Amino acid sequence: MNWKHLIGGVVVGVAASYIAKEAIIKNSGLSSNEVLQIAKAAFKEKGPINGSWIQMEKETLHTLEASFTVYRGGITRMNGDKQEVYEFVSNSETGNILDVNQLA
Template structure:
C-alpha cells in the first residue's frame, strides 16, 4: 500500500470530520445560559437587575404569524424601592430578543 494514498485518505477524512463537526455546532444555536446573559446585558443598560431565571428547554412561540423556538425567562429590577418583573423570549437559534412584557401582580 502506498503511504501517499494513506496520508491523503487520512487527511481528507480528518477534514470531512472537522467540517461536519463545525456544521453541527453552528446548527445548535444559543445555549440557555448564553440567552440569559444576552437578556441580562440588555436589561443592565437601563439600570441594575436584582434577579433572573430562564427555562432550560426551548418552547414554541408564535409572534406576528411567525413561529420561533425560544427560551423563556425573567428579570427582576428594583427601581425607586419597587420591584418590577419582566418576562422575555429569546430566539434559541440566533439569540435575538423576540418579546419582553412587564409582569403585573
Template sequence: MKVNNFLAGVLTGVAAGIVVSETIDRLNKNVSADTVLNTVKEAFKTEGPIDGSWIVMKTEPFQNNVISMDVYRGGISRIKNGELEQFEFAADAKTGTVVELVKR
C-alpha cells in the same frame, strides 16, 4: 486517468463534504440558554442593577402572527424607584434575539 488526478479529486470531494457538514451543523445549533440570559441581563444592567433572573433551559414553540420558531422563556426582576419591576421575555433559540418582552 492518472493516480494524482484521482487523489486530488477525492481529497477535494472530502474537503467539500466537511465544509458543507460543518455549515449545516452550525445552522442547526441553538444558542445556549445561559448565553441568552447573560445577554438579556447585560442589556438590563445598562439601566441599573438586577434583582433576579431566570431562564427555562428547554426550548418551546412560539408563534407571533405568521412567524414560528423555538424560543427560550425567561424573566428579569429589578428594583426601580423603590418598586419591583418584573419582565418576562422570549428569545429565539437559534440567534438569541429577544422576540417578546412583557412587563408583569
C-alpha cells in the same frame, strides 16, 4: 447482489440520516445560559438588575409571520423602592429578545 439487502441498506441509511438530522436540529442554537446572559446585558443598559431566571427547555412560538424556537425567562430589578418583574421571550438561535412583558 440481493434486492432485499439493497432495499434494507437504503432503509437503514434513510433512518440513520433522519435521526442524525433531528439530533442536530435539537442541539442547534445557543444554550439557555448564553441566551440569559444576552438578555441580562440588554436589561443592564437601563439599570442594575436584582435577579434573573430562564427555562432550560426550548419551545416553539408561532406568529403570523413565522415560527421561532425560543427560551422564556425573567428579570427583576428595583426602581426606587418598588420591585419590577419582567418576562422575556428570546430567539434560541440568535439570542434576540422577541417580546418583553412587565408582570408586577
